[in-house]
Amino acid sequence: MRSAWEAAARVVDPEIRALTIEELGILREVSEDGGRVTVTITPTYSGCPAMDAIRADIERALHAAGYPQVRVTTRYGAPWSTDWITPAGRAKLAAAGMAPPGPAGARGPVPVALTVRCPRCGSAETEQLSRFGSTACKALWRCRSCVEPFEHVKAL
Amino acid sequence: MSARSARSAPGRRVGDRAATDLVGYLLRLGDDALIAAQRLAEWSSRAPEMEEDIALTNIALDQLGAARALLTYAGELEGAGRDEDDLAYLRTDREFANCLLVELPNGDFAVTMAKLLFLAAYQHPLYGWLAGSADDRLAGIAAKARKESAYHLEHAALWTVRLGDGTDESHRRMRAAVDEVWPYTHELFATDDLLERLDKAGVAVNPAAVRDGWLDTVEKVLDEATLTRPVDGWTPGGGRRGLHTEHLSYLLAEMQVVHRAHPGATW
Structure with a gap:
């Protein structure tokens, strides 16, 4: 068993x-x-x-x-953080076309621009289309190099 | 709302003054989140663009999630066998303890953003404080909600700046929205006996203590948006005591109609 x-x-x-x-x-x-x-x-x-x-x-x-x-x-506390996504999980996210989150915790009420790499072509030339995506945990981005839209799991 | 929430054993901690106070406080927090969620959800399928539709619905969902956790806890602590659904769907307007700000109609997009800016700038530091509450379960819920409210604040701040520092028309409407909603922000920081007792017990913070931080955040955003902070004057209130604007009854009628027409129905 x-x-x-x-x-x-x-x-x-x-x-x-x-x-x-x-x-x-x-x-x-x-x-x-x-x-x-x-x-x-x-x-x-x-x-x-x-x-x-x-x-x-x-x-x-x-x-x-x-x-x-x-x-x-x-259980709510301690609150879940995207930092808890395992390395294997991050690799699987990228393989599935979803850009994995950067480190959480550095956020404040002031917007900080962080580059998100395109999970398809690896380019850093990307832009955010919407900070809220198809589910609560994702934002919608677009790659300016390969012109593909992609989802990004937001750091939380 | 969940159909599968467990009911707690009736009678637990009934009569305990501290527990009664906490139930009252949880209802205030939970009702703020629930009514904000219901209002924001009205934009679903009606927002000015697809991305905004998804954003407002997501923010509504965050608020609903916090409301569910808070109301479930309130129901368990109360010990009268009421779950989140009973509290959301079977109370009348006079039994709701939300602030007036969240029940105000959405108005145009600028009014919705002004409401969200003021609410998020209040909820974010409040949840931050509550994450260290002497009550562990409340602290856990607040720590979760605090992270989410940072995104709400960011979103509302970006739109306030974009509209305020935009065209003549968007500036005019954003300014009108801030002026219209401003009086309702005073209630967020009003104190009373219940809050003072919970403050002493280390369970909650006296909201008057978070107003300076709130003003600081809001004034920075308004400044960047080329808007002026309205003059303090009229200070409507009463929501915490169940005295609401006429708008809440209509909101509740729509929110509760299915549950009241089909009592106990699950899906």
Whole structure:
């Protein structure tokens, strides 16, 4: 039987399907107590609508791995940061055409322009089209070299 | 709102004064976020351009996420078996504790941006303070919301500058919007007994203490936008005590109609 952590860790994020929840850094804790498994996850953004789907997917994955009693809890603190995306996760994001985030934490209320490299051609000649993208965690960018639009996971 | 939120055991911590205070405070924070979310969502499919449509909807979603966490916590602490849905959909206007600023109609795009600028410039430092609250669960929710509100503030500031320092017409409308909304910002920093007790307990901050920082942020943006800070005068308030403008009832009617027509329905 696969360990409960391994089973939960293989669940794929429903909105960024290139990553597992472990690579995204939202899987915080998996504990077993007399056959009952408690999985603790953290939201990327407070209002992330994928959380309900992720909870259901975790339950399904653990049931399939032989754990009938599963509880999924949400923990807010410490808040998730894009710094928690694993190196493997970053590589997968880039391979899927999404520019991975830069380091978080240097942000203030004053806008700071940081160059984002095009995940397709590697050019630094890029521009932001919109700071809010198709999901809460992404911004929409365009490469001026290869003229392709791309998504960028915002540093948080 | 979630259909699957767990109800807590009734009776927990009932009668505890500190818990009652915290419930009241969580409702203020949660209602600010919920009503702001509902107003911002009105722009969905109606914003001036596609990117802005997505931006405003995303900001609304952040606010809704914070509202869900805050109202869920308020319901559990209250111990009367009310979950986030009960609190959002089954209270009347007099039971809402949001500030008047968030319930004001969206107006034109400039009014929406003025409202968002003033709200985000308040929520960002407030959540920052609350991230160190003596109440761990509130601190966790606030730490999360603080990061998101930085993006809201940035977005509203960019638009305020773009419109204020834009054409004659955009400047005129941005100035009118700032003038119109300004009086409602005073309520954000008004204090009362509940806030003073929570401040003493290290659970919340007296909002009067964050006004200097707020003014500093807002004045810098207005200055860059070639706008002048309006003169302080009329200071409408009452939202924290359930005394609202006529706009809230209409907003609630629309927000609550499906839930009230089909009580207990889930999907």
